[in-house]
Every structure is written in structure tokens, then in C-alpha cells.
Amino acid sequence: MKQNSIIDSLTIKGLSYYIFFILMLTAKGLGLDSGDKLYYVLSLAALACIACKLCMTEYRFIEAVAIGMLVLIAFFAYINSGRLGIVLSVLAIVGMKDMDIGKLFRLGLVTFGASFIVTVLGAISGFIPNPLVVHEKGAIGEVIRWGMGYSTGNIFHVSYFILVVLLVYHMDARYGLKNLFWLMMGNILVFVFSLSYTGVAVTSFYLLLNLYAIKRKRLSLSERVLCQLPLPLCFLFSFIVPFLVKYPLGQKLDSLLQARLSFSSYYLTNQPITLLGTRMKEVPYSWVIMDNGYVYILMTFGVIVLLLFILAYMSAVITYTRRGEHGKLAIIFCFLLYGIMEQFISNAFMNLSLLFIGEMLFNAQNPRKIMRLQKIGIFSGLIKIGEKKVLFLKKKSVRREKVVEKIVHRRKWIWLSAGMAGVLSIFVYISFEPKADYITVPLTALNYIDAQGALFHTEDVYEQKSDLNNLMEHYRQITTDENFCNKVLSELKKNDGNNVDEAADLTAGKLKSMVEFSLPQYVHSSGIYNVFRMRILETDCDISEETYVSILKEITGELQSENEKAGISTELLIPERIWKSEGTDRIEHIVYKDSYFVKKDGNIVRTEQIRTAIIWMLMGAMTGSIISGACVAGVNRKT
Structure with a gap:
């Protein structure tokens, strides 16, 4: 049976929700998150649209009460946690009143599919x-x-x-x-x-x-019972198994899951558990991440939100099992399974099964007469406006469907053209692409950078962080002075005979770009202000790690007299890898190099050559399909 178009019977209130959904799904499809300004711009526009949808929708009294409570809980969870996503997700759920989930998912397919393709192509081409x-x-x-x-x-x-x-x-x-x-x-x-x-x-x-x-048209009794198990099993796994990591079996499982159990155990035992969420205390190590969605909901949004989440999914599983909507159950179970490995399940624009909860709560077929929300004042007028049909898109939609129908009719020819173009692209790549000895990547691709570091310990503890920062800034000015840098390079070329060629290529400008000062994380959290850190960032692939160590030693050696004046002792650290998320320890300020050396390794090079060949094949196939599809559409238009 042919599915109805989204344009059919489209109302203004429906359009408002669709725009809200498109904006947020596009944000996720483009890989945006709370750290991106564009995400907040899209979120504000989406909030305006969903507000219009809620005002233009007629709710029963009990629905209005439920919506008020859910939005209020989400608002307080947002205030406490600073995470806007909880509000957007709750609004997505309560806004499902009078919405067709099938049409919404078809719109989501087009929106998310286009965003996904744009993101991947942009990354491949280097635009993002x-x-x-x-x-x-x-x-x-x-x-x-x-x-x-x-x-x-x-x-x-x-x-x-x-x-x-x-x-x-x-x-x-x-x-x-x-x-x-x-x-x-x-x-x-x-x-x-x-x-x-x-x-x-x-x-x-x-x-x-x-x-x-x-x-499977109909489930047996045992299958219906099995359908009730995924949610409690995921819940128990998330909150019981992390406390078993001290036992051999737990350690093996933790290793298999890349320390996710240890991370969950840390948060459950070291961070506060609240009713309506909180901001996390500073984590001592940047690599301790919250990669469990259930633990994330509890620790970030609180006990009440987690209980509502569990109760809603229990109701959804029971409801869809009784209705025999097995496809929805499959989606729910897989998102629940993903929740024990990733934290995104509280986001309705990634965990799409949350929309089923909105459908279940606000679009249920209930023959009982329940008091409706009284139509008074401005809301009465807005409800009438919301019910008006949107017709201006109808004509364009019919024309588009005819073009798609013609392309589908000639799809075998398009597939053949795409395959031939893909094979030809691989041949071109193998024939003309030079073989690399090592891999370089843009700096923008890196979440990290390797570094050599040293700690500077003061004899006395400063009362204010600003005092320690002033001392650190003084050292920054010394080490970035051009005369100081030239003196370090001169000594490096004398003493580092094994790497004299690498040292000869260094300039004072390059050396200044490598030096970075910061306060260690534990200094921020402890309030004991007696240590700051200097790092030499390994930004140049033509310089060996040994030379970077020599650079660090030369700089600390030249600072010895300054250390004696200030009462400072120096401690050299082992090599480390710095992540972009570590506060001020960032690499965006590096402007002296366009690419960064990853590893002179034959295995990595061979793997990247295979991947590049696959990309060439896919790009060729895509180009071939677009050209052949355009030809088909053009021919059919003429005929």
C-alpha cells in the first residue's frame, strides 16, 4: 500500500514540529554538540518552533498536567546539570501529540541521510x-x-x-x-x-x-516474556557489574569493554548522586569518561529522571508487545543495548526510540472521556491557527515524486554506471597515486598531541591561584623571548651532535610555538598552588623524540639561574599525550605546520592506502550514479 506523503494533510502545528525535528536532527547529523556555537543557534530556533507547536495543540487535562510536570523536571535537571539536551528531548517527547511517527521517520531519513552524507564528504574532502x-x-x-x-x-x-x-x-x-x-x-x-x-x-x-x-507475525508466550528482559538486564549490568571489577571475571570483562566498567565505578563511587542532577566534580584524569548511558542519566540528571526513563521504557515495551509492533521493539532493544556502551540514549535526536514513548503517551487510543484543556484567550486562537492546512508545498511535492519515480524505473542502468565508475576510480588511484612512506594528517584531525613536559615546584604555597599564574606568565615571557630561544638553539646544536641536522632546521619562531605553560588538573582541584607545568609540544614530524627531549633539557637548563632566584625546583616528566579537551592544553594555536606526523609504520601506511582506494571507489561510484541519474531525469523530462 502506498504511504501518504508528508505534505498530505500537513497542518501549521505539524509543520512547527517538523521544523523543530529537522533542526535538531540536522545538528546531530552534522556532528554538532554543546561545544559548537551553531548547535546553540539551531537549538534556540528549534525551541521557538516547539513552543509554537505546544501552544497550537489541544491537550486533555491529564496530558497538560503530565507535560507541565515533565517540562518542570527537565528544566530543573538542566539548571543543575547545565545540559540543555534534557529539555530538548522532553519537548520532543511531549510534542508528539497528533504527530504521525511514520511520516516523522521518513522526514528524519531524508534529513539525517543528507546531513550524514554532507558530513562524511566534507571530512573526506578536507572542508571540515x-x-x-x-x-x-x-x-x-x-x-x-x-x-x-x-x-x-x-x-x-x-x-x-x-x-x-x-x-x-x-x-x-x-x-x-x-x-x-x-x-x-x-x-x-x-x-x-x-x-x-x-x-x-x-x-x-x-x-x-x-x-x-x-x-514473525505473532510472538509466543516465551518470546513475550523475553521481550521484558532487555531493560532490566541493561539496568543491572550498568549498576551492578561495575562493582565487580576487583574480581578476575570483572577485570576480564572490563578489559574487553575498554575500561568502561572502571569508569562507571569511578563515577558511581566518587561523584554525588542527586534527585535532579548536578555538575560533575573535576575529574583527576582526562581519560576517565562516562561511556554508559544509564550511569550518565543518573549522575548528570538525577534519580528522578532515571526512574522516569526506566518506567517509560517499561511501559513502551509492554505496550508494543501487546500491540504486536515488533519492529518498534527491535529498535527499542538495540538502543537500550547501545546504552551500556555509549551515553547518548538520553538524547531523543540520537536515541530515536524515545519518540515512541511520546507516541505511546500522547497518541494512545483512549475511548474514555477525559476533561480537555479549556480553550480560552490566546490559546483558543492559536489552536485554530494550528489546525489550518499547509498547501503551498503540494505542487512541488507532486513534481518531485514523478522525477523520483522515473529514476527508480531506470535504477539498474544507474547502478551499472555507478559500478563501472567505481572500478575505473580504483584503477586511476592505483596507477597514479604516489605511494607514501608515512602518513601525515591535518592538525584539525587530531584530538591529541604528544609532548615532553616538566613540572616547576615552588618552595612556598601561594594563597591565590592568580599569584601562581603571574609567576607562570613570567616564565612564559622568558621562554618565548627571541634572544632566549636563539641561545637555546645555539646550545642545542653544540651539544646534540646526533641530531644536529634536525636542530639546524629549527628557528626561534618554531621553538616558541612548541612551548606551552599550564596548571596541572590536580592543582586546580586541590587549591594547593605550588606547581605549574611547561610542555614542549611535538608539532614537527621531521624532529625525533630524542631531539624534543634535548630541547626540553636545554630550556630547563637555561632557566636554572631564574629558578634559583625564585626558589623553584624542576622535575622532568615522562612523555605524554595531551587531549584537546584538557582545558588550556590545546593545539589550535599551532600555526607553523599544516600537517602532523602520525607514525612511520608500514602497517598504518598500508591500511590507509586500502582505505583511500575504497574512498576513491565510492566517490567514483557516487559521481557515476549522479551523472547517470541526471541523464535519466533529463531524458524523461524531454519525453
């Missing part, structure tokens, strides 16, 4: 940053994990999973083995770049589970 991390992956050895425009490889794979969910839900009963095969190929292809075991496993599980859900 393409974050990377070098990881040790078992027998493979060291490999690069690409974010492809998203913050990490994990989020890249999460985004593909969301796209798959939207597409498969749109297919509904048409989903079959052929679709499973091609989407699984896409899953493997994304894994080649993301190297996200969680992403490839959960996506594969969903593709298989949904096929079973489609083919």
Missing part, C-alpha cells in the same frame, strides 16, 4: 575536520580510527546505525534478505574506518533482529 585516534587493535597492530567528520569513530558508527534504523523503519514489511545484505555491507564499510566493535555489533544485531521481527 576529520578527527582521528591511533589505537592498538589486537593482532592488527596500531591503526587509525577516523571520525569522518564526527567527534570519534564510535559516533560515526552510531550515526550510521541511526540512518539504518530510519531506513529500515521506512521499508517496514518490504525489508528482506537483499536489504539486509546491502546494509550489512555498509556496516562493514563504516567499520573499516570507525573500527567501532560496539557499532558494528549492535548494527548487525538490529539488522538480524528486525528481519526476525518482520517475519
Whole structure:
């Protein structure tokens, strides 16, 4: 049966919600988060749209009370945690009144699909940053994990999973083995770049589970009982297993999950648990992250929000099991499973199953007569405006559907053209692309940079942080003085005979760009102001680590007389890797080099050559399909 177009029977209030949904889904599809200014701009515009939708919708009295309570709880959780996402997610849920989930997901497929493609293409072409991390992956050895425009490889794979969910839900009963095969190929292809075991496993599980859900018309009693287990199992795993890491089995599981259990244990035992959320205390180590969605909800938004989350999902699972809507159950179970590995499940624009809760709560078929929200004053007029139809998009929609129908009719020819163009692109790459000895990447791709460091201990503890900062600034001015830098370079060339060629290429400007001062994290949190830090950032791939160590030693040696005057002792540190998120320890200020050396390693080079060949093939196939599709559309328009 042909599905109704989104444009059919579109009302002004429906359009308001669609715009709200498009803006927020686009933000997530582009990889934006709370650290991006554009995210806040889109969020403010989205808030205006959802406010219009709520004012133009008629609610029953009990619904209005429920909405007021949920929004109030979300608002206080936002005030306490500083996380706007909880408010946006709750508004997405309560705004589902009179909305068609099928049409919403079709719109989401177009919106998120376009954003996903733009983000990945932008990262490949270099228009937007393409974050990377070098990881040790078992027998493979060291490999690069690409974010492809998203913050990490994990989020890249999460985004593909969301796209798959939207597409498969749109297919509904048409989903079959052929679709499973091609989407699984896409899953493997994304894994080649993301190297996200969680992403490839959960996506594969969903593709298989949904096929079973489609083919299984009616569940047996045992299957209905099994449907009630995923939520409590995920909950118990999140809050019980982290306390078992001291036992051998827990340690093995923790290692398998890349220390996620240890991280959860740290937050559950060292951070405050509140009713309506709080801001986290400063974490002593930057690598301690909250990679469990259930723990994240509890620690960030509080006990009340977590209980509402659990109760809502319990109701949703029971409701959809009773209705026999197995496809929705498959989506819910996979997002719940993702929640024990990632923190995004509280966000309705990534965890799309939260929208099912809105559908269940506000679009339930209830024959009982319940008091409606009284239509008075301005709301009465807004409700009438909200019910008006939007017709100006109808004509363009019909024309677009005809073009799509013609392209679908000639899809085999388009597929053949895409395949030929992809094969030709690989041939061109192999024939003409020079083979590299090592890999360089743009600085914007890095979440980290390697560094050599030293601590400067003062004899006395300063009462104010500003006093220690003033001393640190004094040292910064000394080490960035051109005469000081030239003196260090002169001594380096004399003493470092083994690396004299590397030292000869250094200039005072380069040396100044490598030096960075900051206060250690534990100084900020402890309030004991007697230590600051100097780092030499390894920004130049042509300089060996040994030379960087020599640079650090020469600088600290030249500062010896200044140390004696100020009563300071110096302690050299082991090499470290600095993450961009560590406060002022950032690398954006480095302007002397466009690219950064990753590793002179044959394994990494070979892996990147294979990935680059795949990118050439995909770009060629995409170009071929676009050209052939345009030709088909042009020919059909003439005929």
C-alpha cells in the first residue's frame, strides 16, 4: 500500500514540529554538540518552533498536567546539570501529540541521510575536520580510527546505525534478505574506518533482529516474556557489574569493554548522586569518561529522571508487545543495548526510540472521556491557527515524486554506471597515486598531541591561584623571548651532535610555538598552588623524540639561574599525550605546520592506502550514479 506523503494533510502545528525535528536532527547529523556555537543557534530556533507547536495543540487535562510536570523536571535537571539536551528531548517527547511517527521517520531519513552524507564528504574532502585516534587493535597492530567528520569513530558508527534504523523503519514489511545484505555491507564499510566493535555489533544485531521481527507475525508466550528482559538486564549490568571489577571475571570483562566498567565505578563511587542532577566534580584524569548511558542519566540528571526513563521504557515495551509492533521493539532493544556502551540514549535526536514513548503517551487510543484543556484567550486562537492546512508545498511535492519515480524505473542502468565508475576510480588511484612512506594528517584531525613536559615546584604555597599564574606568565615571557630561544638553539646544536641536522632546521619562531605553560588538573582541584607545568609540544614530524627531549633539557637548563632566584625546583616528566579537551592544553594555536606526523609504520601506511582506494571507489561510484541519474531525469523530462 502506498504511504501518504508528508505534505498530505500537513497542518501549521505539524509543520512547527517538523521544523523543530529537522533542526535538531540536522545538528546531530552534522556532528554538532554543546561545544559548537551553531548547535546553540539551531537549538534556540528549534525551541521557538516547539513552543509554537505546544501552544497550537489541544491537550486533555491529564496530558497538560503530565507535560507541565515533565517540562518542570527537565528544566530543573538542566539548571543543575547545565545540559540543555534534557529539555530538548522532553519537548520532543511531549510534542508528539497528533504527530504521525511514520511520516516523522521518513522526514528524519531524508534529513539525517543528507546531513550524514554532507558530513562524511566534507571530512573526506578536507572542508571540515576529520578527527582521528591511533589505537592498538589486537593482532592488527596500531591503526587509525577516523571520525569522518564526527567527534570519534564510535559516533560515526552510531550515526550510521541511526540512518539504518530510519531506513529500515521506512521499508517496514518490504525489508528482506537483499536489504539486509546491502546494509550489512555498509556496516562493514563504516567499520573499516570507525573500527567501532560496539557499532558494528549492535548494527548487525538490529539488522538480524528486525528481519526476525518482520517475519514473525505473532510472538509466543516465551518470546513475550523475553521481550521484558532487555531493560532490566541493561539496568543491572550498568549498576551492578561495575562493582565487580576487583574480581578476575570483572577485570576480564572490563578489559574487553575498554575500561568502561572502571569508569562507571569511578563515577558511581566518587561523584554525588542527586534527585535532579548536578555538575560533575573535576575529574583527576582526562581519560576517565562516562561511556554508559544509564550511569550518565543518573549522575548528570538525577534519580528522578532515571526512574522516569526506566518506567517509560517499561511501559513502551509492554505496550508494543501487546500491540504486536515488533519492529518498534527491535529498535527499542538495540538502543537500550547501545546504552551500556555509549551515553547518548538520553538524547531523543540520537536515541530515536524515545519518540515512541511520546507516541505511546500522547497518541494512545483512549475511548474514555477525559476533561480537555479549556480553550480560552490566546490559546483558543492559536489552536485554530494550528489546525489550518499547509498547501503551498503540494505542487512541488507532486513534481518531485514523478522525477523520483522515473529514476527508480531506470535504477539498474544507474547502478551499472555507478559500478563501472567505481572500478575505473580504483584503477586511476592505483596507477597514479604516489605511494607514501608515512602518513601525515591535518592538525584539525587530531584530538591529541604528544609532548615532553616538566613540572616547576615552588618552595612556598601561594594563597591565590592568580599569584601562581603571574609567576607562570613570567616564565612564559622568558621562554618565548627571541634572544632566549636563539641561545637555546645555539646550545642545542653544540651539544646534540646526533641530531644536529634536525636542530639546524629549527628557528626561534618554531621553538616558541612548541612551548606551552599550564596548571596541572590536580592543582586546580586541590587549591594547593605550588606547581605549574611547561610542555614542549611535538608539532614537527621531521624532529625525533630524542631531539624534543634535548630541547626540553636545554630550556630547563637555561632557566636554572631564574629558578634559583625564585626558589623553584624542576622535575622532568615522562612523555605524554595531551587531549584537546584538557582545558588550556590545546593545539589550535599551532600555526607553523599544516600537517602532523602520525607514525612511520608500514602497517598504518598500508591500511590507509586500502582505505583511500575504497574512498576513491565510492566517490567514483557516487559521481557515476549522479551523472547517470541526471541523464535519466533529463531524458524523461524531454519525453
